[in-house]
Amino acid sequence: MSATDRAAFQTAVAEHLTSIKRGTFRGDVALKLDLATAGKSPPHAHTIAKNFLDLLGDRMTGVDWPKKSLLYADDSQIQALSVSCRHGEDRPNIRIEARPFADMLDDLELAGRALQAAESMESHYEQEREGEWVDTFRNLIRDEKAQRKALGDKTYEAYREMVRWSAQRALLGRSGVDIPVLGWMYGLPRGLPTGFDKKMWAGLVGESKLRLQVGELPIASGGSSKFEQNVVDEIAAFKKRWDWIISPLVVAVALEVVVRPNPKTPPTVLHDLDNIVRDYLIPDIVPAFGTVSDQRWTIDFAELRARD
Structure with a gap:
């Protein structure tokens, strides 16, 4: 620019x-x-x-x-x-x-109360049904030989990609921090007991095997190299655990980053959110996981409209 x-x-x-x-x-x-x-x-x-x-x-x-x-x-x-x-x-x-x-936290609390009021057993059943796609995909590739014989190669491969898409949505959807969980991490909504305090909710997110857990940000001289290696190692461990379902990626994904600095970190060495993503995460995550292309991006809509 x-x-x-x-x-x-x-x-x-x-x-x-x-x-x-x-x-x-x-x-x-x-x-x-x-x-x-x-x-x-x-x-x-x-x-x-x-x-x-x-x-x-x-x-x-x-x-x-x-x-x-x-x-x-x-x-x-x-x-x-x-x-x-x-x-x-x-x-x-x-x-x-x-x-x-503070205004965002007020909106988050309002949204949390609205979701809690609208909660129903049907929504829980829907989440459970969505999660079944992971098991369906696991069984499909485990029984590949018999499935190919029954369906034929082309039909099997088309069905496998459709199920992979649904399975990835289910798996990666569970890994995200949704509105209720984000609110609980801030102790919101106030006055609504959840059984855990905000520190415990943050701890649960920080221990999830569905997220990349890269440890504490570097604050001392020479700590960046160790942290960068932690990122590389965690990506490798995550891919080893889930590569059978996420490679190749067929759904568009968002990178969601939750940062909880050590309370003892001096304010002068706190990292900015954008720098954490740009300097430490993006350079290793994007090459490792790849990007997803949308077929719409390969179509020149302006040219098609001109022809019409």
């Missing part, structure tokens, strides 16, 4: 903040970036996100804004970060949502 484009972006942000009478955030922030690209060879999503996160911080010279910082003074204020990036769109688009982190 050129200096002119960066200045134009910051000017647009400053004008919008002025129009809604919003100053620079001083406390913790929850931030959402929704990006769309139209270029044939766009940068990686984490590179795009990092560039915009930097632009939302220090104000450039010449941008009309009364303070040195634009949206926040330091990206360490970002306590919750959501990034989605869609490539191959007709036109590029940038959508940014920012709010005080």
Whole structure:
């Protein structure tokens, strides 16, 4: 992005903040970036996100804004970060949502209460039925010889990929931290007993075999190399455990990162969320797990519309 484009972006942000009478955030922030690209060879999503996160911080010279910082003074204020990036769109688009982190927790509590009120046995049965796809896929590949004989090679392979898709959705869906669990990790909703306190819920997430457990972030000199090796080792262990079902990936996946710094960590060495993902996780996770292509991205819809 050129200096002119960066200045134009910051000017647009400053004008919008002025129009809604919003100053620079001083406390913790929850931030959402929704990006769309139209270029044939766009940068990686984490590179795009990092560039915009930097632009939302220090104000450039010449941008009309009364303070040195634009949206926040330091990206360490970002306590919750959501990034989605869609490539191959007709036109590029940038959508940014920012709010005080406390407001996000209030919304999380409200959502948790709403889900609890709407909970039914049918939803539990639906989750159980979804999980059965993993066993179905396991039996299908275990009994491959007989299944091929009964169905024929082409039908078997088509059925196997369909079941793999459902099995991956079931397996990876169970690994995610949903709204109730995320709320419980923050002790929400208040006054609703769950049998565990927030530390115990965080511990359960931190011990799940369906997630990559990479240990504590490095805070001492020379600790980065050890942490990076932990990431590599954990990826290898995870793939050894689940490669039979996740290789190749046939469902689009999101990278969900939960960071719980050691309470004894000095504030001066705390890692920013975006740097953790960009520097330590993405470089090893993406090559190891691969990416999923959507057939829609191989179709030039603009050309088809022109023909019509």
